[in-house]
Amino acid sequence: MKNKKLTYFLMPLVILIWGYLIYKIVLGFSGNDSPINITQKRTESIETQKKYIEKQDTFSLEKIHRDPFLNILYRVNKTKTAKKQFQKEKLEWPSVIYKGLVSNVKGKKSIALIKIEGKQFFFQEGENNMDCKLIFVSENKITLLYKSKKKSFVKQ
Template identity: 35%
Template sequence: MVKKNKALTYVLIVVVLLVWGVIIYRIVIAYSGGRDESYVPPPAPKEIFNDYAVPKDTARLLLNYRDPFGIVAKKDTAKPPARNRPNAGIARLNMAPSFNWDIIRYSGYIKNPGSKKLIAFMKVNGKEAMMSEGETVGQFKLIRNMKDSVLVKSGGKTKYIHIQPAI
């Protein structure tokens, strides 16, 4: 048989009542909007010192020393003498200026599911166009579309333009 200790039972009952009393007290305080003075808020975080500010540059460079490597010769600031031009009387040939191919860009392609043709995304003089083989935009004609590049003809000259990502 187990002998019951009455004193221990009474002490445990008092402890349980105290614990439940604290719990109920905190719940009542929280819902009633009252302030619990035992709560201490954590301290505010300290402001971080801005040590990355760039100080104003007050130094001046004196560039009156000689070149340590001797690579650059001293500049002669005097006016250069006039050159004698023996070919001054010869007329130049009338050559057509070279064509600027940089005004056309190839950005990519899509495949038309109905006709199975490739349609190229081109940018000509800053204007975007969708072209298939044989089409002409401005002075450019798309001859062949090969996914990674296109063959373009302009003014009797042809050139391959490779795909460039859109900027």
């Protein structure tokens, strides 16, 4: 019963809204509009554009001698001095060959077998030998630190 009352109320409202929309569409397509004189509109727009065209300002930029936000004066270097170029010393790494990894299943310790300058060594992570420190160990790769330079080696 409640739904019938709502339907009887909403049905005329829907018909009124659709009738208004159809009326507006038909009114829009009717031929009661007067023709527009195109030449008159063009001359008016050209005249209004001429009013807004002004002579362009010319200006030049000056060098900035201070920072406006930090209030710091810039230094002007008049003469350029030649910078001394330091040659980096090339670090000669000893011959390093990564032979493999030995690991204990229970203790989970990994020991790397590394050949440095023809001598074989057993390394654990963090150990030093012949100025080489072992940083990282995996099955296929190690990373050594020699005179504060890092280098990675793959298994051979």
